[in-house]
Amino acid sequence: MPATRHIETHFTATATVRDVVIGMADGLTVPFALAAGLAGTVTSTAVIVVAGCAEIAAGAIAMGLGGYLAARTDSEHYSAERERELRETEEMPQQERAEVTRLLRDYGLTDEQTRPLVAAITANRSRWVDFMMRFELDLRPPDATRAPRSALTIGGSYVLGGLIPLLPYIAFDEIPAALNVSVAVTLVALFIFGAVKARFTQLNPLRGALQTALIGGLAASAAFAMARLIG
Amino acid sequence: MPATRHIETHFTATATVRDVVIGMADGLTVPFALAAGLAGTVTSTAVIVVAGCAEIAAGAIAMGLGGYLAARTDSEHYSAERERELRETEEMPQQERAEVTRLLRDYGLTDEQTRPLVAAITANRSRWVDFMMRFELDLRPPDATRAPRSALTIGGSYVLGGLIPLLPYIAFDEIPAALNVSVAVTLVALFIFGAVKARFTQLNPLRGALQTALIGGLAASAAFAMARLIG
Numbered sequence: 001m002p003a004t005r006h007i008e009t010h011f012t013a014t015a016t017v018r019d020v021v022i023g024m025a026d027g028l029t030v031p032f033a034l035a036a037g038l039a040g041t042v043t044s045t046a047v048i049v050v051a052g053c054a055e056i057a058a059g060a061i062a063m064g065l066g067g068y069l070a071a072r073t074d075s076e077h078y079s080a081e082r083e084r085e086l087r088e089t090e091e092m093p094q095q096e097r098a099e100v101t102r103l104l105r106d107y108g109l110t111d112e113q114t115r116p117l118v119a120a121i122t123a124n125r126s127r128w129v130d131f132m133m134r135f136e137l138d139l140r141p142p143d144a145t146r147a148p149r150s151a152l153t154i155g156g157s158y159v160l161g162g163l164i165p166l167l168p169y170i171a172f173d174e175i176p177a178a179l180n181v182s183v184a185v186t187l188v189a190l191f192i193f194g195a196v197k198a199r200f201t202q203l204n205p206l207r208g209a210l211q212t213a214l215i216g217g218l219a220a221s222a223a224f225a226m227a228r229l230i231g
Numbered sequence: 232m233p234a235t236r237h238i239e240t241h242f243t244a245t246a247t248v249r250d251v252v253i254g255m256a257d258g259l260t261v262p263f264a265l266a267a268g269l270a271g272t273v274t275s276t277a278v279i280v281v282a283g284c285a286e287i288a289a290g291a292i293a294m295g296l297g298g299y300l301a302a303r304t305d306s307e308h309y310s311a312e313r314e315r316e317l318r319e320t321e322e323m324p325q326q327e328r329a330e331v332t333r334l335l336r337d338y339g340l341t342d343e344q345t346r347p348l349v350a351a352i353t354a355n356r357s358r359w360v361d362f363m364m365r366f367e368l369d370l371r372p373p374d375a376t377r378a379p380r381s382a383l384t385i386g387g388s389y390v391l392g393g394l395i396p397l398l399p400y401i402a403f404d405e406i407p408a409a410l411n412v413s414v415a416v417t418l419v420a421l422f423i424f425g426a427v428k429a430r431f432t433q434l435n436p437l438r439g440a441l442q443t444a445l446i447g448g449l450a451a452s453a454a455f456a457m458a459r460l461i462g
Binding site for chain 1: 256257260261264265268269272273277278280281282284285286287288289290291292293294296297300304307308311335338339340344347348351352354355358361362365369371432433434442446449450451453454455456457458461462
């Protein structure tokens with residue numbers, strides 16, 4: 001019973017939820033701001049829809065494919081660093097053993113106290129290297145099989161998020177009506193999204209909602225001002 | 232001497248370099264793709280410049296401010312979890328002490344060997360909690376003072392990256408000329424950026440260059456196709 005409670009209280013987002021949050025945060029914000037910005041200068045909703053859809057396509061690929069390649073790079077970086085650590089435990093074991101002692105000393109352990117622990121950790125080379133990877137280099141084994149799924153989740157969430165502010169410009173022919181509905185719908189979406197996101201980091205949902213809506217509002221205002229200035 | 236070599240071989244990007252990479256990767260890609268996408272449908276470079284600048288403003292704020300608030304959330308999440316651990320060491324010390332024993336046992340220590348270690352770690356509450364944060368929850372103390380600097384670096388890099396593909400549309404009145412120069416200049420920039428980025432993750436620079444240019448090219452092609460389809 002207490003074990004379950006313990007796990008629950010430390011509950012954080014799963015990898016998929018994090019990917020949805022990453023894609024949707026930018027998907028709701030940037031196409032919304034771009035459309036609002038253009039609404040202040042162009043004369044037809046058609047241009048806004050074209051620009052918005054082009055942005056969604058570009059953003060989804062940049063985030064999805066970019067994330068996929070970054071994950072693969074991380075995975076290769078991890079393998080390269082692990083190889084190096086493996087070599088170092090072989091070529092300069094005393095130094096690497098001293099590193100383990102040093103890392104444990106930070107927790108108030110004397111050299112004498114750490115001796116059995118250091119011996120246990122360094123007795124198994126794979127465990128030794130895993131310890132160095134995690135606590136010296138702060139690298140965790142990446143899940144390489146997750147990369148393509150992660151890319152699709154991030155890209156798909158960007159598209160879904162981006163369609164919300166754009167649909168009013170498809171539905172309405174008049175720019176002012178489309179802009180007003182888009183602002184209203186997107187602020188509500190940002191509010192809900194921010195509140196849900198906050199739940200996963202155990203923060204106040206109202207604050208999360210306000211923060212997310214603030215980013216969207218500021219981005220849209222800046223885009224509007226910028227378009228007015230130039231257009 | 233070996234100590235220096237040791238640091239050098241594990242050299243990875245500083246936080247600032249990482250922020251520049253984050254901002255510039257998307258800044259070079261998305262405004263470039265949006266501009267190329269619009270170039271296939273609109274009739275004046277003015278619309279492209281307005282849309283591009285609005286996108287840069289929106290993207291820089293979404294990434295910069297979004298990154299700032301995410302860093303603050305991380306920092307608060309860490310504090311909240313630390314508070315909870317602190318409370319738990321007070322309210323259920325036996326259980327938390329058993330956790331320390333369990334974590335150490337995972338490294339192949341016998342109960343007898345762990346006893347003095349557990350006693351030393353749990354003798355100081357702050358150190359005990361630090362140990363739990365790092366070894367049980369795998370959380371590291373975030374650098375809260377870095378958040379505003381990080382936001383400005385990411386946002387600024389997005390603006391700088393985004394201006395490169397956009398300048399040709401400001402310099403040339405004819406869309407075909409502007410598009411050709413923008414594609415050429417941006418592909419070169421993506422190539423150089425990808426190669427430099429690869430250096431920091433110790434990967435092959437040529438592969439890094441090709442990957443980055445590929446993302447930009449695919450994003451631009453998708454935006455172009457999308458705009459053509461709708462416009």
